[in-house]
Amino acid sequence: MAPERGDTGQALPSLKNLTLKNYGRLSDTQKQSIQDLVRPHIESFNFMLEEGLPLAAQCREKGSTYCSKLQVTLQWKIDNVPQGSVTKVIAAIPLMVKSNNCSLANLSPKELVRKNEESQEAGGYFIVNGIEKIIRMLILPRRNYPLAIIRPSWKGRGSFYTEYGVQMRSVKGDQSAVNMTLHYLNDGNVMMCIAYRKELYYVPVVFILKALMNVTDQHIYRELIKAEENNTFWKDCVAMMLRTAQEEGAVNQKSVLEYIGLRFRVKMRLPDWFSDEAVAQYLIQQCICIHLDTNADKFNLLILMTRKLYALALEKCCAESADSPMNQEVLLGGHLYLMVLKMEYFLATGNLISKSGLALQQISGFTVVADRLNYFRFLSHFRCIHRGAFFSQMRTTSVRKLLPEAWGFLCPVHTPDGAPCGLLNHLAAGCQVVNVVPLVAHMLRLLCTMGMIPVDAPVPGDYKNYYPVVMDGRVLGSVDRDLAPTLANRLRIMKVLGEERVPQFLEICLVPITKVASQYPGLFIFSSPARMMRPVLNLAVNKIEMIGSFEQVYMDIAIVQEELHEGVTTHMELKPTAMLSAIASMTPYSDFNQSPRNMYQCQMGKQTMGTPVHAFQHRTDNKLYRIQTPQSPLVRPASHDFYIMDEYPLGTNAIVAVISYTGYDMEDAMVLNKASYERGFAHGSIYKAQFVNLEPKSQDRTSSSNLQFGTLPDDPRIDGRLDADGFPPLGAHLSTGDPYYSYIDTNTGEAVVKKYSNLEAGIIDDRNPIIGDKFSSRHGQKGICSQKWPVENMPFSESGMTPDIIFNPHGFPSRMTIGMMIESMAGKSAALNGHVYDATPFTFSEDDSAIDYFGKLLVKWVEGINGLVLEVQGFRGWFNQSQGFKSYLRYTPVYLPLTEPHPYDLAITTLYP
Numbered sequence: 001m002a003p004e005r006g007d008t009g010q011a012l013p014s015l016k017n018l019t020l021k022n023y024g025r026l027s028d029t030q031k032q033s034i035q036d037l038v039r040p041h042i043e044s045f046n047f048m049l050e051e052g053l054p055l056a057a058q059c060r061e062k063g064s065t066y067c068s069k070l071q072v073t074l075q076w077k078i079d080n081v082p083q084g085s086v087t088k089v090i091a092a093i094p095l096m097v098k099s100n101n102c103s104l105a106n107l108s109p110k111e112l113v114r115k116n117e118e119s120q121e122a123g124g125y126f127i128v129n130g131i132e133k134i135i136r137m138l139i140l141p142r143r144n145y146p147l148a149i150i151r152p153s154w155k156g157r158g159s160f161y162t163e164y165g166v167q168m169r170s171v172k173g174d175q176s177a178v179n180m181t182l183h184y185l186n187d188g189n190v191m192m193c194i195a196y197r198k199e200l201y202y203v204p205v206v207f208i209l210k211a212l213m214n215v216t217d218q219h220i221y222r223e224l225i226k227a228e229e230n231n232t233f234w235k236d237c238v239a240m241m242l243r244t245a246q247e248e249g250a251v252n253q254k255s256v257l258e259y260i261g262l263r264f265r266v267k268m269r270l271p272d273w274f275s276d277e278a279v280a281q282y283l284i285q286q287c288i289c290i291h292l293d294t295n296a297d298k299f300n301l302l303i304l305m306t307r308k309l310y311a312l313a314l315e316k317c318c319a320e321s322a323d324s325p326m327n328q329e330v331l332l333g334g335h336l337y338l339m340v341l342k343m344e345y346f347l348a349t350g351n352l353i354s355k356s357g358l359a360l361q362q363i364s365g366f367t368v369v370a371d372r373l374n375y376f377r378f379l380s381h382f383r384c385i386h387r388g389a390f391f392s393q394m395r396t397t398s399v400r401k402l403l404p405e406a407w408g409f410l411c412p413v414h415t416p417d418g419a420p421c422g423l424l425n426h427l428a429a430g431c432q433v434v435n436v437v438p439l440v441a442h443m444l445r446l447l448c449t450m451g452m453i454p455v456d457a458p459v460p461g462d463y464k465n466y467y468p469v470v471m472d473g474r475v476l477g478s479v480d481r482d483l484a485p486t487l488a489n490r491l492r493i494m495k496v497l498g499e500e501r502v503p504q505f506l507e508i509c510l511v512p513i514t515k516v517a518s519q520y521p522g523l524f525i526f527s528s529p530a531r532m533m534r535p536v537l538n539l540a541v542n543k544i545e546m547i548g549s550f551e552q553v554y555m556d557i558a559i560v561q562e563e564l565h566e567g568v569t570t571h572m573e574l575k576p577t578a579m580l581s582a583i584a585s586m587t588p589y590s591d592f593n594q595s596p597r598n599m600y601q602c603q604m605g606k607q608t609m610g611t612p613v614h615a616f617q618h619r620t621d622n623k624l625y626r627i628q629t630p631q632s633p634l635v636r637p638a639s640h641d642f643y644i645m646d647e648y649p650l651g652t653n654a655i656v657a658v659i660s661y662t663g664y665d666m667e668d669a670m671v672l673n674k675a676s677y678e679r680g681f682a683h684g685s686i687y688k689a690q691f692v693n694l695e696p697k698s699q700d701r702t703s704s705s706n707l708q709f710g711t712l713p714d715d716p717r718i719d720g721r722l723d724a725d726g727f728p729p730l731g732a733h734l735s736t737g738d739p740y741y742s743y744i745d746t747n748t749g750e751a752v753v754k755k756y757s758n759l760e761a762g763i764i765d766d767r768n769p770i771i772g773d774k775f776s777s778r779h780g781q782k783g784i785c786s787q788k789w790p791v792e793n794m795p796f797s798e799s800g801m802t803p804d805i806i807f808n809p810h811g812f813p814s815r816m817t818i819g820m821m822i823e824s825m826a827g828k829s830a831a832l833n834g835h836v837y838d839a840t841p842f843t844f845s846e847d848d849s850a851i852d853y854f855g856k857l858l859v860k861w862v863e864g865i866n867g868l869v870l871e872v873q874g875f876r877g878w879f880n881q882s883q884g885f886k887s888y889l890r891y892t893p894v895y896l897p898l899t900e901p902h903p904y905d906l907a908i909t910t911l912y913p
Contacts, residue, residue: 056097057116057618063130063691067092093343098123116618124382125370128347132370135333137385142329143171143528144291144473146305148312150319160185166309170291175335177359178287182305184313188237190306194287198357206241212295214253217242223303227463291473300455300475308520317520325549326405329530330433361390374610375648380583387423409532409549411581414602426581434531438503444476446500450487452477471525484510496538496545507548536571576842585639588839589819593779597817600780608897609684610650624687629680633895634830635823637840651897657803670783671806675791684767711742712751775896779817825854827893832861
């Protein structure tokens with residue numbers, strides 16, 4: 001019998017494979033022998049992708065830009081015949097960290113650490129010249145929605161102009177936008193204001209309508225007076241506009257296009273061979289309802305906008321607020337990235353260079369540095385949302401007001417005090433900004449099956465009994481008023497259950513008609529990106545639904561079970577703290593505090609000296625602060641664990657004595673135990689980095705100069721203090737005047753030695769507490785270190801415990817930080833029994849008070865209901881008693897964050913009770 005295998009270990013040739021049942025069918029896996037043949041090529045390319053390309057950490061250390069090459073393919077045609085294509089690399093564009101094309105995408109924590117990154121690195125920023133930059137989110141008007149506005153300044157735009165207008169920000173799929181405004185004139189005419197290359201132009205709206213569709217004047221007349229056939233003034237105004245167009249010779253579509261094109265030819269800057277009609281078509285394509293593809297859709301939308309303008313001027317509907325979150329959306333960094341060509345300059349400076357202005361109201365301040373003072377501040381950069389630089393110069397306070405429509409979308413607590421108050425807000429923790437474009441082409445057919453009448457079909461009966469149906473700025477049709485609530489509810493159920501391919505981020509809002517003038521009625525549906533949405537519980541199906549800021553106004557949402565009303569309440573909050581931002585939810589028992597203190601805490605928490613990063617050895621930030629005694633608080637809200645704040649702690653636990661004791665603890669002052677300080681309490685460090693770049697120095701010299709770091713042998717200026725690479729050895733101590741670095745011109749052999757000129761020693765600075773440093777609690781209550789008191793003079797308890805800090809009890813009633821008092825009781829109970837207590841706001845109520853709960857725990861541990869202990873005076877050595885009464889004081893563990901150093905690096909620490 002022949003052997004089955006040869007000497008090489010391979011199977012001998014055979015025809016068995018041709019007789020197998022599965023011969024000729026595709027196998028589940030590829031043949032490994034074939035794959036091994038090309039493996040060196042694949043692995044070498046993978047090496048290039050994984051190891052050869054620069055990493056984000058390397059760009060930070062080198063002070064370079066983390067970017068990727070941009071390759072374009074150019075194709076051209078002659079008489080619609082393709083002639084060829086050319087592929088070129090035209091630029092290098094900055095790459096967002098942790099985006100799909102980033103080398104850090106989808107890496108595990110261990111893999112991120114191997115690449116010198118944080119284990120919880122989230123990305124979302126750019127690295128430009130070694131600096132982390134964020135494109136800040138800005139508030140913009142809601143796209144593709146006509147907004148009825150009353151603005152007195154519009155009267156100055158010309159004769160007969162009034163304060164009434166309907167404005168819309170039209171946005172295409174590539175996120176480019178234009179602004180359009182319909183103005184109502186005193187004589188009943190309507191003018192359209194369009195913008196092109198930062199200039200405003202005014203055209204009668206009836207000219208635009210006639211240019212869009214080749215229809216009769218009677219058709220336009222009937223469309224504009226729908227539902228107002230008995231309104232004589234309305235009908236006269238429409239008839240007058242049509243007569244004016246006829247007097248100008250605009251009798252049909254062709255003549256109107258030639259009329260408009262002739263007057264805009266110079267401004268459009270188009271080739272001479274463009275006809276007047278082509279110029280007008282270009283104007284319509286670039287400036288009028290650019291989010292719509294067909295002229296018919298643009299015509300229908302302008303008809304709706306004109307009817308809404310007349311309704312506003314005749315007080316049949318009320319004006320809408322441009323400052324309300326229901327009429328706003330968010331400008332996201334990726335969307336702005338699509339519009340800007342010179343991206344590296346834009347990210348480095350935050351300044352916008354554009355001929356059109358991109359329909360934005362500012363040209364600077366788009367980017368900020370992703371400051372890593374601590375983890376709080378770094379996270380807040382990604383959740384902050386600014387109203388815009390334009391509004392910071394306005395004297396009116398209307399743009400700063402906190403409106404009810406902001407509930408659940410913008411945090412009412414997390415906004416700075418001072419000039420940016422109300423302009424710089426932060427998204428609520430549960431708020432999401434939609435960044436998907438769902439498929440909605442089938443929605444027209446679906447709505448028609450549910451009872452909607454298409455826009456091109458006749459409406460049976462009086463049009464007054466119908467609501468217009470508008471989706472993303474496109475008029476789809478109309479629906480009977482009696483049927484509209486049922487249609488909206490059915491569509492909402494389909495959205496929650498995922499039926500009929502209805503997107504989960506769809507926004508459905510039925511604006512009903514009311515007896516008094518209110519918002520213009522209709523069924524409005526939104527599916528566009530950049531909208532703010534948040535999760536709530538839909539009680540009808542008991543499932544989570546994402547709702548938008550527009551539809552929330554017309555919904556009944558309960559916060560807790562006690563607010564449910566059968567037949568009225570349709571939704572319920574997932575938790576009572578849904579309106580707070582991630583940072584605001586970190587304040588323990590914030591519902592017990594005076595509201596300004598919670599606002600201060602959001603700012604003070606971002607000034608805390610904490611643990612900003614773990615990869616200190618791979619960071620080249622200008623300045624980094626680090627606390628050397630980080631600890632975890634004993635009393636914390638649920639958000640503390642949810643956002644893993646223990647990995648980036650902000651403070652340390654301290655024993656605080658609440659007592660008026662020395663005279664140095666009055667007002668905002670506090671006394672620090674000198675012995676605690678000497679044992680490392682609140683010690684910190686400051687890391688500073690300085691870049692030395694020889695390229696500009698080389699350019700300043702002759703063109704042939706070639707500079708590189710290094711030293712000359714036996715250079716007396718160095719005196720052995722620099723290594724051969726031109727830098728001090730690791731661990732060297734630099735003082736003023738010491739050699740700092742050296743470089744050599746390889747063409748001339750000349751060496752240049754630079755001296756260290758900083759007044760501070762060139763080592764890691766120990767930043768320990770000094771008199772004048774600021775400490776704070778987690779309740780927006782700060783205190784200045786006024787004295788380091790000897791331990792022998794500090795008060796102590798009968799058990800021998802000496803406090804780290806003395807705090808004056810008068811600081812509680814004047815600041816009304818009741819939450820801090822409760823936290824101190826909970827902290828003492830936690831220290832005695834070893835449990836961590838939940839400090840989430842709204843945990844307690846009047847029926848179940850926090851004082852009773854923690855008081856009973858303290859009684860259980862033989863501390864008294866108030867947690868008071870008998871005081872022993874340190875400088876006397878006996879119990880403090882007066883007129884037969886013994887003195888008691890409160891000793892509590894408090895969590896203190898050390899606040900950011902100020903001039904001369906004065907530090908602030910946050911304390912956790």
